[in-house]
Amino acid sequence: MTHTPLAFRHHNHRLCVRGALDSARTLCNERGARLTPLREQVLELVWQSHKPLGAYQLMDQLATASTRRVAPPTVYRALDFLLEQGLIHRINGLNAYVGCPSPEHRHPSHFLLCRACGVAVEIESAQLNETIMDNAREAGFRLESHSLEVTGLCPDCRSQSDA
Amino acid sequence: MTHTPLAFRHHNHRLCVRGALDSARTLCNERGARLTPLREQVLELVWQSHKPLGAYQLMDQLATASTRRVAPPTVYRALDFLLEQGLIHRINGLNAYVGCPSPEHRHPSHFLLCRACGVAVEIESAQLNETIMDNAREAGFRLESHSLEVTGLCPDCRSQSDA
DNA sequence: CCAAAGATGTTACACTATAACCCTTTCTGT
DNA sequence: ACAGAAAGGGTTATAGTGTAACATCTTTGG
Numbered sequence: 001m002t003h004t005p006l007a008f009r010h011h012n013h014r015l016c017v018r019g020a021l022d023s024a025r026t027l028c029n030e031r032g033a034r035l036t037p038l039r040e041q042v043l044e045l046v047w048q049s050h051k052p053l054g055a056y057q058l059m060d061q062l063a064t065a066s067t068r069r070v071a072p073p074t075v076y077r078a079l080d081f082l083l084e085q086g087l088i089h090r091i092n093g094l095n096a097y098v099g100c101p102s103p104e105h106r107h108p109s110h111f112l113l114c115r116a117c118g119v120a121v122e123i124e125s126a127q128l129n130e131t132i133m134d135n136a137r138e139a140g141f142r143l144e145s146h147s148l149e150v151t152g153l154c155p156d157c158r159s160q161s162d163a
Numbered sequence: 164m165t166h167t168p169l170a171f172r173h174h175n176h177r178l179c180v181r182g183a184l185d186s187a188r189t190l191c192n193e194r195g196a197r198l199t200p201l202r203e204q205v206l207e208l209v210w211q212s213h214k215p216l217g218a219y220q221l222m223d224q225l226a227t228a229s230t231r232r233v234a235p236p237t238v239y240r241a242l243d244f245l246l247e248q249g250l251i252h253r254i255n256g257l258n259a260y261v262g263c264p265s266p267e268h269r270h271p272s273h274f275l276l277c278r279a280c281g282v283a284v285e286i287e288s289a290q291l292n293e294t295i296m297d298n299a300r301e302a303g304f305r306l307e308s309h310s311l312e313v314t315g316l317c318p319d320c321r322s323q324s325d326a
Numbered sequence: 327c328c329a330a331a332g333a334t335g336t337t338a339c340a341c342t343a344t345a346a347c348c349c350t351t352t353c354t355g356t
Numbered sequence: 357a358c359a360g361a362a363a364g365g366g367t368t369a370t371a372g373t374g375t376a377a378c379a380t381c382t383t384t385g386g
Contacts, residue, residue: 002303034352036364055342071367076343078365092255093310095342112304123298131294132313135286140165140318141275147256148311150295155303197383199333218373234336239374244333258373 005121007050008114008154017047020099024087027103033085041066042078043099046088051118052096055079091120093149108132109147116157123148168284170213171277171317180210183262187250190266196248204229205241206262209251214281215259218242254283256312271295272310279320286311 006016024043028035035043045061046053053061055075063069079097082088088097089109098111098120110123128148136143153161169179187206191198198206208224209216216224218238226232242260245251251260252272261274261283273286291311299306316324 002301004303008302008304034364038365070365072343073345073367074365081364092312110298112299112302114304115307121302121304123302125294125298128294128298131288131291132311135273135288135291136275136313136315138165139171139275139284139286140167140321141171141277141284141313142316142321143313144278144315146311146313148295148309149255150299150304150306150309152299152307153305158303158305197333201334233334235374236336236376237334240334 004155005112007119007121008156013049016050016099016101017044020047020087020101020103023103024085027087028085031085033081038074039078039081042075043082043087046082046097047099050098050120052091052094052098052113052120054094054096058097089122091149092147093151108145110150111148112150112152112154114154114157115151116153116161119154121154123150167318168275170282170284171319176212179213179262179264180207183210183250183264183266186266187248190250191248194248196244201233201237202241202244205238206245206250209245209260210262213261213283215254215257215261215276215283217257217259221260252285254312255310256314271308273313274311275313275315275317277317277320278314279316279324282317284317286313 021040021044024035024040027033041062042058045058045065048061055072058079059070059072059075062075079088079090082097083090086103086106087100089100089111090097091109091111091113093113101122102124107124108129110125110128112121112123114120132146132148133143184203184207187198187203190196204225205221208221208228211224218235221242222233222235222238225238242251242253245260246253249266249269250263252263252274253260254272254274254276256276264285265287270287271292273288273291275284275286277283295309295311296306
């Protein structure tokens with residue numbers, strides 16, 4: 001049985017953005033973390049699509065979107081905050097950042113990355129987590145965090161390349 | 164049952180290096196790939212320990228080891244060759260490179276990374292591979308490569324931090 | 327031996343990220 | 357409300373990682 005994830009399909013993306021921003025506001029409120037206008041704006045830009053964005057791309061878009069020219073440290077500090085709050089993930093293989101669809105609980109960073117269209121989809125699998133933990137335990141390793149990045153073709157790009 | 168991997172224990176590291184270089188020479192021969200003196204020297208430097216090394220660290224060590232001052236492209240080209248031949252892996256989370264203990268067959272890059280001592284140990288688990296493939300398949304994704312990086316404490320550093 | 331391909335050298339530069347310092351805003355305890 | 361502390365953000369400069377483009381040298385194969 002296959003179930004194509006939302007981000008790989010056409011969908012009403014406004015709902016993704018709205019949901020992400022609502023969750024972020026709620027969570028930060030609960031946690032006493034300050035989701036400032038700048039941080040919220042960066043989060044919204046990250047969520048403009050399901051494609052991971054680089055820090056310098058975000059800088060450019062900030063400049064475009066709000067005639068606000070910011071230097072790298074400003075963006076990186078906002079990104080650090082969002083990472084700490086689990087509102088975004090960093091994709092190491094791309095030096096890029098993408099919104100987290102389930103920021104309410106901490107979880108490892110597991111992604112499917114389409115090399116053709118650039119879309120990133122987060123995987124949540126208890127079985128996968130357990131397999132990884134088993135492998136760590138077997139080596140006597142105390143696991144603290146893990147990240148998985150799977151590269152390939154999403155269903156859409158796959159059918160196009162088959163044609 | 165736990166079995167502490169070799170790289171996490173004291174061991175005769177000369178054997179690791181010798182084995183790696185022997186395998187590399189054999190494989191490149193079989194494949195008609197040219198393991199030039201420079202490439203071999205870079206491979207040997209990568210293998211000086213089980214800790215991933217950055218490209219610029221390698222440059223420095225090349226200069227020290229052989230009074231041979233090389234520019235970045237030289238090191239990166241050697242690294243690219245070694246990556247293509249599967250003789251080393253890149254650890255994305257560290258921007259660093261580490262020797263592959265089983266270069267004779269292509270395989271994904273799965274590592275346990277000790278944040279205290281820096282040692283990287285490669286995992287090979289059919290179960291892990293299958294779980295990842297299952298998750299990709301379920302999403303209708305055509306998997307082409309994957310990399311897993313697990314961060315934590317190795318058995319040694321773990322017992323020291325418990326004390 | 328010559329031509330082509332492959333490997334390395336060299337210069338310059340692009341991209342990613344952080345250090346250090348300063349000023350402003352917000353929070354905290356009284 | 358106020359003073360002091362803490363956090364956020366602006367600014368400049370620089371560190372760290374990686375590549376483009378072109379020149380030179382070496383190996384290979386006809």
